[in-house]
Amino acid sequence: MRLSKLFKNAPTVNITGLCSDSRKVKPGNIYFCLPGITHDGHDFINQALENGAKCIVHSKKLEEMKSGAVYIRVDDVIDAMNQCARLFYSKPADKMLMYGVTGTNGKSTISNIIRNIRNTIEPCGYIGTISIEYGNVKLAPDLTTPDPLVLHKTMSDMVQKGMKACALEVSSHGLAQHRVDAIKFDVAIFTNFTYDHLDFHGTLDNYFEAKSLLFKNLVKQDGVSILNIDDEKYEDLRSISKAKVISYGIDRECDYRAINVVLDSHYSRFDLVYGGKTYKVKTNLVATYNIYNLLASIAALHETGMDLQEIIDQCEHLPQIDGRLEQIDLGQPYHVVVDFAHTPDGMEKIMQFGRQICKDKKLIAVFGSAGKRDIAKRKVFGEIADQYCDLIILTEDDPRDEDPKEIADQIKEGIKSTQNIFIEDRYEAIRQAVENANEGDAILLLGKGDESFIYRENGRAPWIGDNVAVKECIEKYTNQAA
Known part of the structure; x- marks a missing residue:
């Protein structure tokens, strides 16, 4: 050029x-x-x-x-x-229907739900924490929201492969660093706002200001802001949004509301109230926070032209999103869940789900906290785990050049009564959890999700993945007396 x-x-x-x-x-x-x-x-x-x-x-x-x-x-x-x-790159975002998803938790889940359901009517790509996917292409990501040069090149490749839409995770870092400034989004989706990334933003106000940029900059005449009415930041975002605002939620009247919610360990049901009508929804997604994720996705897809009943029909058998509340079932007599939870809010929600599925049995959690990232939340992790767990196994989680033992000691400051141990090697920590699990218990492997690497002192090192590691351990070390 x-x-x-x-x-x-x-x-x-x-x-x-x-x-x-x-x-x-x-x-x-x-x-x-x-x-x-x-x-x-x-x-x-x-x-x-x-x-x-x-x-x-x-x-x-x-x-x-x-x-x-x-x-x-x-x-x-x-x-x-x-x-x-x-x-x-010939204005690639202008040639696709662009969904931007931001918020503390849920970005990957919503983006993937949108992609999977949109794909039933036209090709849709995905860019985010888990991967970059379009057509038969699947690439490992570098950042949740890539830098502008990589981002526009990727979107150009998508257009050349026939993509008509793209679901993009928009991180607070990406917004603060202006990585998406040249993209004219059709839809901006807000999941929730909780404590995270203060190591980068400094204050919660700065963090929210970064998130809000997606809605302030939504300038398309027919653009839509999809907002969680049950989140405390709803009114703030509604007031600054330059586009049409559509609300979703459970606790309050809104445009897309779930009522009569029934939660099980392997499925969920609810009544969707929209436009004065009620629709029966059944989905293989579980946990209350995934009902919110599904509502946001349904709203975004319907507001961009998809038939509502067709969307609902697709909700029953959604593809498993790797590392996001991924239930591992090899026939073992206990529950195993792999999840990316790495914020206090995400940690608490997954532990609430763990307690729900194991009831009065033992809840075992394996987790750590990333090095060189937001030290203040470590003690909070300990406090949350202390509230829900029966056994806490602390281990490495992207320690970078910090000592994993020192990170674990900072988490322990929040643990007052729950039995806990530190096992630095993540595989050995997972093995210990499996060996301690009996019938009806639940194991939560948190923080890494589907990631196949661990950041250590000298950079990114290979990791087989929590889901792979726990499957190996289940086959080798399951308590036969369970």
Whole structure:
């Protein structure tokens, strides 16, 4: 693409690609000098030029400008990069129905429900924490919401593969760092707002301000905001949303409401009240929080043209979402649940479900807390587990360069009466849980979900996955007297 197509009054030189990492620049690329927390892209211009950058986009005054490259100074490099990515990849988001999902918990579940049901009428892609998926393509993600260059390239690939819609998880980091600024969403969905990511945002107010950007920036004339009326932030989001607001919930009157909810360990039933009519819904999703996730998905799909009864028919047999309340059943006499829960709210909700399914039997939880992330929530994890569990097995969970034992000790500060042990090796911790489980008990493996890696001191290391590990342990170590 010609540079003049990306910037007004720029020369008509040919541009081969876009890059913000000077180490990865290829001949003919534009290099964007991004400001950073620890590094400034302006400091690596020479490296970008040595690797063949044809154009340098910068915001600071430069002492030296070498010949052979075009220098373009802008007020905001991030904004320029967003707009360039949109144009360079031929405006891919404009060619798909775009669902954006944000909130503390539930983003992956809702995005996948939308994709799976939308796929029954037209091809729909997914970008988020679990994977990047479209058609027969499935890729490992790097970030929940990728940086703009990766994001627009991915959406372009989706369009080329025939996708007509895309469900995108929009994280608070992604919003705060302006990764989705060049996407015009058709639907913005809010799940809930609870304590998380204060290591990055600093305060809950800042965290909410980041989340709210998705709704403030929903500018399409026929755009729709789908909001959880039972969440304390509903009124705030309703007042700032520039689009039509549609509500969903259980406890209050709203546009899409679930009443007469019946919960079982393997299915749920409820009556959906919409438009003065009542619809019977049965789903293989379990737990109250998944009723909310399903309501949000139903609302989003119906508001974008799908027949309501067709949506409801698809709810009964939804594909299992890896690592999200994933129940492992190899015929063992106890329950096993693998879940990504890594926030206090998510932890409490999954433990409430665990207590529900094991009733007066033993509830065993295996978890840790990520290193270099939000230290304050560690004690809270201990307090929550102390309230619901009979045995707590603390273990590693992305410790990075922190000592897993020290992390566990901080969690233990919140544990007052429940039996607990520390086993650093995650596989051994899972094995210990299996060996301690008897008939009717429940094991919760929390924090990692379906992830096949663990972040340690030297970066990302392979991990077989909690679901794989527990299946091996069930086959080898199940208490035969259970």
